[in-house]
Amino acid sequence: MTRDEARALDAADPLAALKERFVLPPGVLYLDGNSLGAMPAAAPAASARAVAEEWGTGLVRSWNDAGWIDAPSRLGDRVATLIGAAPGEVVVADTTSVNLHKLLAAAVTAGERRVILTEPGNFPTDLYVAQGVAATIPGVSVRTAPRDAVPAAIDEDVAVVMLTHVHYQSAATFDLRAVTAAAQAEGALMLWDLSHSTGAVPVDLNAAGADLAVGCGYKYLNGGPGAPAFLFVAARHQARLRSPLSGWMGHAAPFDFVDDYAPAAGIRRWLAGTPPVLGMAALAAGLATFDGVNLAALFAKGRALSTLFVAEVTARCPQVRLASPADPAQRGSHVSFAHPDAYPVMAALIDRGVIGDFRAPDLLRFGFTPLYLGFEDVWRAADVLADVLASGVWDDPRYRRRAAVT
Ligand SMILES: Cc1ncc(COP(=O)(O)O)c(C=O)c1O
């Protein structure tokens, strides 16, 4: 494709104007919305309002008057619309790691089964949290099976199958419906990590009959650094599953201040402590960037963007190897390419305004966020990558110095 052809695609794109819902620095092509979403244009004012008006003027009255106390459910219901869940099935709370802990511990204590089944190479926090649950609840163990062997590894000992729908490195997807059915056919619960899926690819939890899910607020939901995460529990399980973090905010009547814990009836039982109100204000601005957007068209555009990038890089960059599924139907909204010197290559690319990220040991990872990226952006990013690789400018000591966060 030529640059003019890419520009023509933007001119014909009914979603192109959504870019105005974000602020990005001039000269930056941002291909890392899968790690930290871009800042919504409304976020600074929304955050300032929460601080200056709700906190500064409203003070403690804002728990009621500004609706702070209901924000976890209110935002949860908004997230639900992006993942095929019903109102009352999603709550915004804590971090993805903490939510994983709550749901895994609940799943392995709900019945007799004690095995958590997952895949090796899952996102580290998923593995670490599972290992922590196994270390603290007697009889629990973690079993891993390579992704293709997961269905066959589900047996009568497995309490819960925990998988990340879109893999954080390769972007390879699981068939959400088929794997959920396989878990349930063996009597196990299915827990999906939707961190790299929500707001990026179609997800229909209830159509798939999913049991449990978690996901991040700061990636494609654009909630800002450290934004609270979310948690889904299918309505049919809500009365029987119990959070191990039985804090007061998940109590049936927190302001009765009684001594004995009694879980709230619905999704709010998964709250532990006080909600992070300021983080929720920014997350609300992030979720609002999806308002009125045709999700099917948005996700189709995301796929078209990553397909264009793969085609351009494959054609113009013989130095790299595609490390994601070639079939766009088999991957999420990011793609990875392998290069033996991926770290300095990515550093040189970032220096030229194309922000992706490096994932050890050898991956260049690029996220395609259809809300704020266009076809010409993607074309230019591929062009800069081709130039960086062909010129060898990346082979410089200053690009090899590792930062603390990659
Ligand atoms: C699949 C997956 N799960 C979880 C997380 C993060 O969890 P937390 O919100 O606890 O940092 C990430 C990214 O950071 C991720 O990619």
Ligand SMILES: Nc1c(O)cccc1C(=O)C[C@H](N)C(=O)O
């Ligand atoms: N959450 C992150 C952070 O606090 C610092 C740096 C990166 C992240 C990420 O989100 C990483 C991301 N989950 C990944 O897929 O690699």
